[in-house]
Amino acid sequence: MYDFAIIGGGIVGLSTAMALGKRYPNARILVLEKESNWAFHQTGNNSGVIHSGIYYKPGSFKAKFCRDGCLSMVEFCQEHGIEHEICGKVIVATNETELPRLENLYTRGLQNGIDVKRITPEEVREIEPHVTSVGGILVSSTGIANYKQVCYKYAEIIKQQGGELHLSTKAEKIVTSGKHQVLETNCGTFETRFVINCAGLHSDRVAKMGKTDPKAKIVPFRGEYYELTPEKRYLVKGLIYPVPNPDFPFLGVHFTRMIDKSVHAGPNAVLSLKREGYKKTDFDLRDFAEVMTFPGFWKLAAKHADEGIQEIIRSFSKAAFTRSLQKLIPEVQQEDLVPTHAGVRAQALMNDGKLVDDFLIVQGQNSVHVCNAPSPAATSSIEIGKAIVAQIPQQPHLKAVVTQV
Template identity: 60%
Template sequence: MYDYIVIGGGIVGLSTGYALTRRYPQAKILVMEKEDRLAFHQTGHNSGVIHSGIYYKPGSLKARFSKEGGDALRRFCDQHGIAYEMCGKVIVATEPEELPLLENLYARGLQHKLDLELIDAEQLHAIEPHAAGLRAIRVNAAGIVDYKKVAVAFADVIRQRGGDVLLNTEAQRIREGSEGIEVECNNGTYRTHYLINCAGLHCDRIAAMQGLATGMKIVPFRGEYYELKPEKHGLVKHLIYPVPNPNFPFLGVHFTRMIDGHVHAGPNAVLSLKREGYRKTDFDLRDFMEVMTYPAFWKIAKQNMGEGLKEIVRSFSKAVFVRSLQRLIPEIREDDLIPSANGVRAQALTKDGKLADDFLIVQNERSIHILNAPSPAATASIAIGESISERIPEPKHSMPYAVG
């Protein structure tokens, strides 16, 4: 009998388990992951950016947790010998009509009390010699790290403190009894007083297993990437981002220097026909039909039809993808890019046709469900885990278990 079971072995689930071991050192904790390795899905396909939080609405959980989580993440990496680099990034305006948006973004960064500066084209050239732009924001509070290593370190600490981390363990049914919860899995049944749902791409289904009406559904979006050939790595010194379209929920294609030296370009964002669909050809009938029969999807599709079509064209045309990148680095050519690993973002779409803009956490007496945790969730993971642990009741070691 566990005090707490966490479903999901990505960085949010593991950071939650880590936080619980700190808050309740005597508690019996289990983190279960359905794959044969940790951090396999969203965490394992993450761009590796330590986000500053500049984009997020002041007062939102994303803004708050980015700052708190980024600070905590760096401390954790220092303690556990995980390499990271605060290389900084530039957000570049390449067209005159983007300048007011850039200034608004700069004002938001000041509200967040971030270390940043507004720079001109000459100053941009000194930082990123191959980038082109009219003006830019230099954000010093941004960096890069390998989040898979962070996730594994969380798991190591959980085990060292007496917790269990099980792989190849998939939750298939949830039953509530008079004193707790039974989680039936492919390899056995596990019992707990309290359940934490950090299942990412499948979090809405886990909530449904418990009979929770969430008013949302996960819609998967595939992020498609290229990377620069090794001889072209010198074109990107730090992180180079465009000014985001405030009416579109994704940041646009950008350049990311990874902690291992690779340079990624992307992502393009298109609807995935499978929740774990990393290739264009991946298809799952259940996943596809859930999206197609969800009225809220058609509302959001209609609102973003123009930008969505651009994303689809970029998905099938490398030349068009490259033209988007050339707005930031004009000398990029098709031959400079090779396909890279794609990712899938678990985006919560509410029944009224709105993409959840912030982290979405729903709680009842015996469980808590993290139902929307896209970027910057990896950056914010320690802060998210701490926030979840603060909401959870103390262990009930003496309570007997009885299934109803």
């Protein structure tokens, strides 16, 4: 009998298991991951950015978790020798009409307690010599990290705490047996007192397996990237972002210098026809049918039709993708870009077409379901893990070390 079973071995599931081990040192903790490696999906295919929290609504979980998580993630990387760098980020306006939005973003950064600084086009050039802008913001606390290394270190710590980790183990059914839950998997059954669902792209389905209605559906969006050829990496020193459209849930194509010194450009954002669809040709009938028959998707698509069409065009036209990048760095040419891996974002969507803009954590019977944990989940993972554990009812049979969470 386990005290806690976590479904999902991404960065949120592992951080939650680690936080549980700190709070309940004598607990029997189980982590189940259906893939053969940790951080296989969203965590392992993200941009590797340690976000500052400038974009998020003041007072939201995203804003708080990201601001605190930026500090705790850097501290964790320093403590465990994980590759990371605080390189800073510039957010730039490329025309006069974007300046009011840039100013609003600067104000939001101040409201969220972030070290932000207005910079002139000349100052932008001092930081990023090849960028063309009419003004910008410098966010000094933003950085980059190797989140796969972070996840493997989390797993190592969980083992040291006495936790049990199972790869290639897919939860297929959840059965309530008295006060306990039985997890039926492809590798046998596991009985637990409490279930924590951190299944990412499949979190809504796992919640329903556990007889919990998340009141939201996961709709997958694929983000496609190009990579600068090695001889053109000099064009980007750090992180270069456009001013985002506040009404659109994605940040727009940008340049990211990765921890391995490569430079990624993107992503766009297009509907994926499969929840784990990293290629344009990937298709799953069940996943596709669920989206096509979900009223919320069509309401979202109607609201963002113009932006959606542009994203699709960028997906199929390298020239269009390049033109978007040239707004930031005019020197970039099509021949400077080569395709690289894509990522799939699990976006929770309500029936009325509204995006779940914050972390969504739903209580069930002897269970907690994390049904929306988009970016900045990697940055915020330590703080999210603590918050999830704090929402779990006290376990009378276990002695809690409250000061550690």
